[in-house]
Each structure stands twice: as C-alpha cells, then as structure tokens.
Amino acid sequence: MTTPDLRVSIGSLFLKNPVLTASGTFGYGKEFAPYVNLHYLGGVVVKGISLAPRRGNPPPRIVETASGMLNAIGLENVGLDRFISEKMPYLREIGTRVIVNILGDSLEEYQTLGRRLSEVEGISALEVNISCPNVKKGGVAFGTDPAMAEAVTRAVCAHSTLPVIVKLSPNVSDIAQIARGAEAGGAQAVSLINTLLGMAIDVRSRRPRLANIVGGLSGPAIKPIALRMVWQVAQAVKIPVIGIGGITTTEDALEFLLAGATAIEVGTANFVNPRASQEIVEGLGRYLTDNRLSGISEVIGGLILP
Amino acid sequence: MTTPDLRVSIGSLFLKNPVLTASGTFGYGKEFAPYVNLHYLGGVVVKGISLAPRRGNPPPRIVETASGMLNAIGLENVGLDRFISEKMPYLREIGTRVIVNILGDSLEEYQTLGRRLSEVEGISALEVNISCPNVKKGGVAFGTDPAMAEAVTRAVCAHSTLPVIVKLSPNVSDIAQIARGAEAGGAQAVSLINTLLGMAIDVRSRRPRLANIVGGLSGPAIKPIALRMVWQVAQAVKIPVIGIGGITTTEDALEFLLAGATAIEVGTANFVNPRASQEIVEGLGRYLTDNRLSGISEVIGGLILP
Amino acid sequence: MNKYEEQAEVLRQEQLMPEIFRLTLRAPEIAANARPGQFVMVQTSPGYDPLLRRPLSIHQTIGHDQVQLLYKVVGKGTRLLATMTAGQQLNLTGPLGHGFELAASKAICLVGGGMGIAPLYFLAREILRNTCPPKCVVLLGARTAAELGPLPGNFMDLGVTTHLATDDGSLGHHGFVAELLLQHLDPELKWTVCACGPHPMMKAVAGQCRKQGWECQVSLEATMACGIGACLGCAVPQAELSGPYLHVCKDGPVFKAEEVAWL
Amino acid sequence: MNKYEEQAEVLRQEQLMPEIFRLTLRAPEIAANARPGQFVMVQTSPGYDPLLRRPLSIHQTIGHDQVQLLYKVVGKGTRLLATMTAGQQLNLTGPLGHGFELAASKAICLVGGGMGIAPLYFLAREILRNTCPPKCVVLLGARTAAELGPLPGNFMDLGVTTHLATDDGSLGHHGFVAELLLQHLDPELKWTVCACGPHPMMKAVAGQCRKQGWECQVSLEATMACGIGACLGCAVPQAELSGPYLHVCKDGPVFKAEEVAWL
Ligand SMILES: Cc1cc2nc3c(=O)[nH]c(=O)nc-3n(C[C@H](O)[C@H](O)[C@H](O)COP(=O)(O)OP(=O)(O)OC[C@H]3O[C@@H](n4cnc5c(N)ncnc54)[C@H](O)[C@@H]3O)c2cc1C
Numbered sequence A, B: 001m002t003t004p005d006l007r008v009s010i011g012s013l014f015l016k017n018p019v020l021t022a023s024g025t026f027g028y029g030k031e032f033a034p035y036v037n038l039h040y041l042g043g044v045v046v047k048g049i050s051l052a053p054r055r056g057n058p059p060p061r062i063v064e065t066a067s068g069m070l071n072a073i074g075l076e077n078v079g080l081d082r083f084i085s086e087k088m089p090y091l092r093e094i095g096t097r098v099i100v101n102i103l104g105d106s107l108e109e110y111q112t113l114g115r116r117l118s119e120v121e122g123i124s125a126l127e128v129n130i131s132c133p134n135v136k137k138g139g140v141a142f143g144t145d146p147a148m149a150e151a152v153t154r155a156v157c158a159h160s161t162l163p164v165i166v167k168l169s170p171n172v173s174d175i176a177q178i179a180r181g182a183e184a185g186g187a188q189a190v191s192l193i194n195t196l197l198g199m200a201i202d203v204r205s206r207r208p209r210l211a212n213i214v215g216g217l218s219g220p221a222i223k224p225i226a227l228r229m230v231w232q233v234a235q236a237v238k239i240p241v242i243g244i245g246g247i248t249t250t251e252d253a254l255e256f257l258l259a260g261a262t263a264i265e266v267g268t269a270n271f272v273n274p275r276a277s278q279e280i281v282e283g284l285g286r287y288l289t290d291n292r293l294s295g296i297s298e299v300i301g302g303l304i305l306p
Numbered sequence C, D: 001m002n003k004y005e006e007q008a009e010v011l012r013q014e015q016l017m018p019e020i021f022r023l024t025l026r027a028p029e030i031a032a033n034a035r036p037g038q039f040v041m042v043q044t045s046p047g048y049d050p051l052l053r054r055p056l057s058i059h060q061t062i063g064h065d066q067v068q069l070l071y072k073v074v075g076k077g078t079r080l081l082a083t084m085t086a087g088q089q090l091n092l093t094g095p096l097g098h099g100f101e102l103a104a105s106k107a108i109c110l111v112g113g114g115m116g117i118a119p120l121y122f123l124a125r126e127i128l129r130n131t132c133p134p135k136c137v138v139l140l141g142a143r144t145a146a147e148l149g150p151l152p153g154n155f156m157d158l159g160v161t162t163h164l165a166t167d168d169g170s171l172g173h174h175g176f177v178a179e180l181l182l183q184h185l186d187p188e189l190k191w192t193v194c195a196c197g198p199h200p201m202m203k204a205v206a207g208q209c210r211k212q213g214w215e216c217q218v219s220l221e222a223t224m225a226c227g228i229g230a231c232l233g234c235a236v237p238q239a240e241l242s243g244p245y246l247h248v249c250k251d252g253p254v255f256k257a258e259e260v261a262w263l
C-alpha cells in the first residue's frame, strides 16, 4: 500500500500536508516541541509580529466561555527585530514551512514588514492579519471594508517577494466581499476566520472579565460560523482558502476541507490538547487510507449538496 | 422583608419581570405549561408568524454543535389567521404579556401583519424579525442594512397601534448602526441577537447536516458575542434593549442586564431545561434579596468599567 | 396527556452487549403515566457538552415508579449515559409523544429492528396484560445475532411467539425482518402491525401491510431539540407531500403508516 | 526542562475537607522531572465543557512515579475533578514553569495561605531532604481552622516548625499569616522567604521582606490557556511598570518578589 498523499499547494507555496497551526496559539513553534514533532506539520504560523515590540493589554487577558475562550492579548509580540534575531534561528531548523503572521496600524507598517521579512531566510509565506484597526482611518479595522482589505493586500504584495495570505475577520456582514477585495489586491490565498468579538461579565464584581472589556472568541463554539464562512468564501474567490476556527479533531479538519478549504489551521485546540495538530495530520492520513483515496485533493471541496 | 421589585418597562410596555421567552423556542406557550407557571414570566414571545402559513425547510432541520445548536426550521408557522383563531384564545389566558414575533418578505407583508395584529385582543407588543430576506431587494435580509431596517420598522409602526420591538440580526459588521436605523424608524425597543449563520458537515456522507445547508447558531456558544453586541447597542441607542443569546442561568441573565439590557429572552435553554425561564425569574429575585437591592433597575446597565 | 420533569435516580445499569445498555430509573411520575411507544428526553450531561437532551423510548415501566431504557452507545450522549451508576441522578422529561394505539385488534404483530426493539417490549407486555388478543406475534431483526443479545429471550419469556431474522444469518431467518411478515402472518387475518426500527425496514413493512390491507403503525425517529412540539425541528414529510410537515415528537413518534411519506 | 503529556491513572481521591481534595496520580514522567513550585495542566473533562486545562501545583511527588495534587472545588473544572475515582484516567501536561530556587540558604521560611499551601509541602520535603538548612520555619494561614484541616499536621509530621494563623482566630494566631513573619523570624538571620497564597498575603509578605532585606520568592497565579508560554494569556505587570509583562506560566509561577509589580 502506498502512503496517502497529503500534499497541497497554496498558490506557489507547497505544503507536505494541509495542517498548519494558527497564529497566537502555537507561540514561535518551540513551545510545542515537547509535544509535537514539528516537522510532521504542514507548517507553523507564528504569533503576529509588528514593526515595534508591543506590550499587549493589561491582565486579565483570558476567560473561558462555553466550549470556547475569549482572549484580549492585545497583539503582544517581541517586534520584528527580535523576531528575526531570536526566533528565526530556531524556526529555520524545524523542518517545515514557517509562515509569519504580520500586523500593523498603517499601510506603511504592513509594507515595511513585507519588505523586511522578504529578506529573511527561512520564511515561506506571510499571513496578513487585517483585523487590526487602521489608525489613520479613525481606527476602523482594515478587515471590515473590501477596499481597505484590497489596499493593505496590495501594499504587502508590492513590497514583498513572499506568497501573501490574507487573514480575514469574521466580524462583517459579508466576508466573501472582503475575500474578493484581498483577491483583487493580489493575495495568493485567504485564511479565515480570525476571532469573533465577544465579552463576558463577572456578575459578582459587576466588571468585565477582560481588562480590555471585549476580546476575541475562539474554540469549538465558533466552528459552525467559521465553516459557513469558509464555504461562502471558497465559492466567491478563485484563490485557495485556508480554514480556521474551532478545529480540534480530524473530523473537524475534514469538514473544512470538504467545504472547500485547501488547508486548515489548528488554534485553540493546541491549548486543550498540545498534540492536536500532529494527531490531525495522522488522522487525515488514516482517513485517506480507510476510504481508499489516493490524495487529499479528493477531499477538498468535496461537499455533496442536496 | 419586602419582595424584590423585578418590574421593568420597555417603552410603553410594562413587564412584571424582565424574563421573556425567545421566539421559536417556546412554541405558543402551551407546550411549556407542564413545566412552567406561565404567569410567573415577564412575557412570552411566540413563534414567528407570517401572513400565510409556511411549511418551513425539509428535514434534517437541527444539528447539535459544541455548546450550541444549528436550526434551519425555515420559519414554519401556522400563518396569521390560524394563529389568531387557534393560538390566541389560549394565550389570552396565560396571565402574562404576549408578544407576537412577525416576519415577512416585503414591507407590505410587515405592514399588514402590524395592522391585523393590532386589532387582536390580548397582544401586548410586536417583535419584528428583520433577519428575513427582502424578496423585492434580491433577497438581502432587511436586517443587514440600516436603511432597510429603518424602513421596515417605519412600515410596521405606521400601521400598528402596538409597541414595536425590532429584533436584530447579528450577521453584520456594525449592529449598533442597524439598531440606530430601527430607532429612527420608531421602534420602542430593539431585541438582539437572532441566530448567527452557521454550517455543519457530516464527513461520512460528505453532505451538509442540514437539508438547508446553512442554519442559525444558538445556545451558550454564542453568549459572548451576544453580550458584546447588547453592550454596544445599549450605548448606541436611547430606546430599551432586550438581550438574547445563550442565556441559560440567572448569572447569564444578570450579565446581559449589567451590560445594559432592560429585559432578556431565554431561547435554546428552554430545550435543555424546560423550567429555565421560571428559574431565572426566581434567581433574579434571590439575587436582589441577597444583595439588598430594592429593584432590578439597580442592576440594569450597572457594569463597572475599568 | 401529562408531562413531567423528574430528577430520576439510577437504580441499575446493565451492559447487555458490548454497546447496548439497559438502564433502570426511579421516575414515579413518568412511570405512572407512560404508554407504550412514548419516549423520554434525557439530559446526559450536567454541562453544555452535549447540550441537548437525547430522546429514548420507554423500554418498559416496572411497578408503579420505575422506568427502563434500552439504548445503544452511538455518540457522546449515549456514551456518557453508559457511565452512570446506581445512586446517581439523571434528569428526564416525559412521557412524551403519542404511543401505539391498539383498539380491539384480534391479531397483532410487532416488528422491531435494532434499537427499534426498545419500545416493543413495553408494548408486548401491555398487549398481553390488557387486550390479550387471540394472535400476537413478535418479529425481531438485527444485523447479527450479537446485536440481539438477551432481547429475543425477554420476549419469549413473556410467552409470545417470537421469530428472528439477521442480515448475516447468524440467528433465525437469513435476511431482513420484513420478510418474516409473509412467512409467519396468516394472510386471512386482519393484522395490526406495529413496527419500529431503521427507516428502510419500516418502509418495507409498511409496503407489505398496504399490499395485504393490514393496519400498520410505525414509530419514527428524527433529530429533536425540545421533544414537546415547540421547536419544530423534528419534521418529517407527510403522505400528502405538499401538506405541512408532521412533527415526530408531537404528532408521533407513532404514526399510521399511510400518514407518512415513504421516500 | 522537559515537559510531558501523560495519561495519568487516578490512584486515590481523598476528601480532606468539605471542599478540599487530595488526588494521587500515577504519572511517571512528570513525577520524575518535577521540582517544587512547578505545576501541571489538568484536562478535567473529555468533552468541551470545560474546554481549557486547569493549572494545579504539584503538592508532592511520591516514589518515582506518583504525583499528588491538592485542590479546592471552586468551579466547574475542580468539581469534575472531584468526581474522579481510582482507576480512571486523567490527562496531564507538565511539569510546567519555574519552581522555587534555594541555593544554599541557611534560614528558610515558607509562607502559605489557603490553597497556596499546596506547593509548599513539596518544597518543605525537598528542603529537608537536600539542603536541610539550620533554620526552617513554616507559616500557614487560612480564613478559619476548618480550611486547614490536616495540612498543618502534615508539615509538623515532617518535623518542621510550623506556626498557624487564621483570620477568625479559630486556630493559631488571630490575624493574617504575614503577621507571623515578625513574630517568629529572627531578624538577625538572612532569611529566604517562599510565599504562595492570595495576592494581598503575598504583597504583605513581600513588603515585610523588603523592609528586612530578606530574599523573597512568590508563586503567582493567573488565568491560563496554554501553560507553556504560547498564548501570552497569563501576563502580570513587572516591577518596572513600563517594561513588558511577565508571563506566569513561563517566567514563573515563582518570581523574585522584586521582579513583580505589587499593585
Ligand atoms: C423518539 C425516539 C426514540 C428513540 N429511542 C431510542 C431507544 O430506545 N434506544 C436507542 O438506543 N436509541 C433511541 N433513539 C435514538 C437516540 O435518540 C440516539 O441514538 C441518540 O440521541 C444519540 O445520541 P448520542 O449523543 O449518543 O449521539 P450523537 O453524538 O448525537 O450522534 C452520534 C452519531 O450517531 C448518529 N445518530 C444520531 N442520532 C441517531 C439516531 N437517532 N439513529 C441513528 N444514529 C443516530 C449521528 O448522526 C452521529 O453520527 C430514539 C430516537 C428518537 C427520536
């Protein structure tokens, strides 16, 4: 019997399998080395990087909700320079794709990040987080307007030689429209969803449970919404779609692939089961074998409609 | 000790307590009579009524998700005439407010429903479901555009003598803007949230788990999103806000009241615990007593910000 | 019909077969009011996972205050149920829905497939106790003998004629249980057939009965949220295809076969 | 430092006080590598409710393969944990974080408040086994005697001087445990104080130590998602307020008191 073929390509980016880890949930890879053989993964998406280091929000930053969690980390990160000098040496050696998630508060910042990271060895692609507020446009998030999504995509693509994945925010009326904006701007792929804006209150103290008041909802709770959006976007754009949102098991991953995702990212599940990402790679292989399928491409977009 | 004062008013609509039941989760009241003393409730919102009877979607219509459920009932209902002749006689006798949820696929249908129901004895208010597609506008939901939300609100208000509550869809970029549309159209209150659009796939059959492909997500999973939206809307409008979404316990209800809701609706929780609505009424009373508060108005909007 | 919400006490959990369990509960209100073919909604977890109650037929009532369930572990909810042990509490609502209706039938045949056998035991006991018709035959089917376990013996112990069929021939007739109808039912009699099991089995039974002019009642399944007619989730198409949907929890789970669309 | 994910077997569940339990697990990898002050992340449910693992300090290791946890039931996760019985499986990750560091201190004082006592027992045993300093004093506090239960006895059985304080005076000193520092520690000695407990208690202890010029290590708590430095959820402000946040799971849970902002 031949080993199942899990390879996929996201534009010009080839992955040995469609399982990535979601930004902000897998640190810089190293944190999970005790639990996961990193080179088994399709790739690692690192915590979002900005030009300058960011302190993030004051604590408490995390609260659990029904089958999910809210986070208000506030995009804490070590900044571009320390990322390159401190984190990249390790990441270059992990034996799989390294995708760098970037964030900024202006087009210029995104441009600079794209340009600078293109010069760094060992990076396979950029994932552009457009859920951030555009400071120059009164703080409206780039990701809530198709034109702004297109502009930020174009800015990164023009200044970078790396494949660009645009990561979409779900807090919109019509995510397919935003995806088309990213496609028009030159994205090689879109990934979705980022977290849904949520809130929790401690009724004893009468205070928000997060110092930031609101935070991003993730985990199994949001999977149905994420899956619906991935399905809608996969129909709306020609570029590959990467599915994210509550993926915890092989079955979850298969749902997203069937809905049209070419790859998936495992997020919050890494906290619950640190071996989740590797187990999903193994599970997908077993699924192909059990169903006598020659490759994962026979699954992608394979949803049968009534 | 005096009994705690749970009374609230939603515009001109007085409720003995802020606990309502959410449309579509409590039938026409009678179904829950074996479990709940209906007259203990602040009010009952009945299943959405359209002018003509509707068959709804083919089965399967329901699928469970992590801490939630998807439904694609498709607004099955007996239609206005049978509602008035078959359901109202019972509802008139339950000893609490009856709020009729209405839906249509054109402004005219909403108008007619508003006019006809204003002539029926025993109805205290209308709740206008604007998550429905506007057939004349290419099927875009009334609730995704502030101008359309305003128009449908105005249409109902102009033809009805009852207080009008507009029920908002959460599948939008900026729900506060839609709420302002409803306010401008003359709504006495807004209620939110309706269900979030979601999807689930059976990986064995490769088919959607709902015949309708997509459905509405409800239950504890969506509570953080609902609470955030209620908080945003409460700050954006002057009219009262009714909080809905995953409310299962007294604590959940208190979170929404603290965030600024004047009343709440219990939905999916009725399926899990058919006595949930009554238990929340009792729990709120106990909370006031335990905290030596004289009335629920001391809770509403009482969130303390950092 | 009265419905109750009861905090039931687990009295006994028996593992009949690797995946099939029999749970005996003290639930006096439900036991006192239950009719064969009715079901309960069981809260399988105190938390939100799983969230919804699970519908299970009443396998039998014992004495005035006990309810017995027979169930197969197929997913999260039933797996949790199987971990319950004597002394623990389980929240039930019921009895729900409309059961079988046997006026004064002279010849009754019960046809059960897989877990569809669950409600038929209650029905068989009631028939023998009340109407005690001149003819009563039970036909049970499963994929393989191991899936039937002690169930055929339970029916035989009631003293009722019982015939078996397995898809793999490991017990009784080698084939489908519906095929036993023609083998064992005297076509001269006016049978009332009560069937519960997988959809294709019931479709075959309903088809046979129509041909023979026999009355046929079927117990249907559907995914349920409320179990009491409030959510409208459990729709099934009726024979008159353009008419409104039937709702299994309220209009059923037992229907006259001719009311239902056999798609 | 090595970290493991282990399917641990429950060996013993003891209810020490109405809300306080001691759980003994077989978890050989974690037991072999654990240091006092480190913690494990415990998966309290096989499903999604609760979703996240719960951090619990290692109360002690026993032999080469056992880990003991001491915990109070405060919510969903710990309530589920308390239902676990011998023979069941529990998934742990650990040992996590940095523990206490005691180079060659001559005089060591452990200060525990409430469940903060949990890691100190492990620490006390290690101190007695390894460094065995000339002076070692344990100060334990709680709201009331009933909250301490058998814990003071456990420390006394190790042969270490133990002083107690309760907020209500029901046992030992009537007042806060931090007040015992001045009563019982010879100010002439260079004490190393290791504290774990509620934030106000540790703040008071840290303040005393600073005044006396004593070294002070504190074990902090924060809501955690990952426990391994990946999510950045467990931030606490550092002494240099404008500097980056510390992360309890990775930089701690044990910190030098002077690193931390005592707001
Ligand atoms: C009126 C009624 C009476 C019933 N009586 C009994 C009974 O007496 N004994 C019994 O064992 N079962 C009975 N069932 C079926 C039972 O309700 C389901 O098996 C149960 O809800 C599954 O729950 P779960 O959480 O274990 O599985 P889930 O996690 O919900 O589902 C696991 C898998 O099983 C499938 N599944 C879900 N429901 C069913 C179903 N109804 N039949 C087959 N596969 C299903 C799902 O699609 C999924 O793939 C009855 C159902 C109805 C509607």
Ligand SMILES: Cc1cc2nc3c(=O)[nH]c(=O)nc-3n(C[C@H](O)[C@H](O)[C@H](O)COP(=O)(O)OP(=O)(O)OC[C@H]3O[C@@H](n4cnc5c(N)ncnc54)[C@H](O)[C@@H]3O)c2cc1C
Binding pocket: D039, D050, D054, D055, D056, D057, D058, D070, D071, D072, D073, D074, D075, D076, D077, D078, D079, D115, D118, D119, D220, D221, D222, D223, D224, D253
């Ligand atoms: C490094 C570390 C080590 C710990 N060691 C121990 C230990 O050895 N023994 C022990 O009993 N506990 C310990 N804790 C605290 C323990 O993690 C929490 O009590 C536990 O996670 C609560 O889970 P739950 O699901 O029962 O409560 P939840 O349902 O999560 O919360 C219930 C209520 O308790 C409150 N709560 C949550 N976490 C805490 C907390 N840390 N302290 C006080 N209240 C809280 C919540 O705000 C909520 O109101 C430790 C925490 C950390 C960070």
Ligand SMILES: Cc1cc2nc3c(=O)[nH]c(=O)nc-3n(C[C@H](O)[C@H](O)[C@H](O)COP(=O)(O)O)c2cc1C
Binding pocket: A022, A023, A024, A025, A047, A048, A049, A071, A073, A075, A101, A129, A167, A193, A194, A195, A217, A218, A219, A220, A222, A244, A245, A246, A247, A265, A266, A267, A268, A269, D231, D232, D233
């Ligand atoms: C703690 C935490 C931190 C995150 N940080 C980032 C980030 O820096 N950049 C980003 O694009 N997404 C970030 N995300 C979003 C995730 O990458 C992912 O899109 C989201 O959590 C949904 O997937 P999940 O449900 O599988 O977690 C973060 C999520 C969590 C839970």
Ligand SMILES: Cc1cc2nc3c(=O)[nH]c(=O)nc-3n(C[C@H](O)[C@H](O)[C@H](O)COP(=O)(O)O)c2cc1C
Binding pocket: B022, B023, B024, B025, B047, B048, B071, B073, B075, B101, B129, B167, B193, B194, B195, B217, B218, B219, B220, B222, B244, B245, B246, B247, B265, B266, B267, B268, B269, C231, C232, C233
């Ligand atoms: C089965 C079901 C049917 C529903 N039908 C309606 C309806 O007819 N009209 C309406 O406005 N909302 C309807 N809803 C939405 C609920 O009223 C409520 O807004 C939503 O479920 C969120 O609340 P919950 O999480 O408490 O259930 C329905 C929800 C469910 C689960």
Ligand code: FES
Binding pocket: C223, C224, C225, C226, C227, C228, C229, C230, C231, C232, C233, C234, C247, C248, C249, C250
């Ligand atoms: S299950 Fe709700 S109507 Fe039948």
Ligand code: FES
Binding pocket: D223, D224, D225, D226, D227, D228, D229, D230, D231, D232, D233, D234, D247, D248, D249, D250
């Ligand atoms: S808990 Fe995730 S970084 Fe500390």
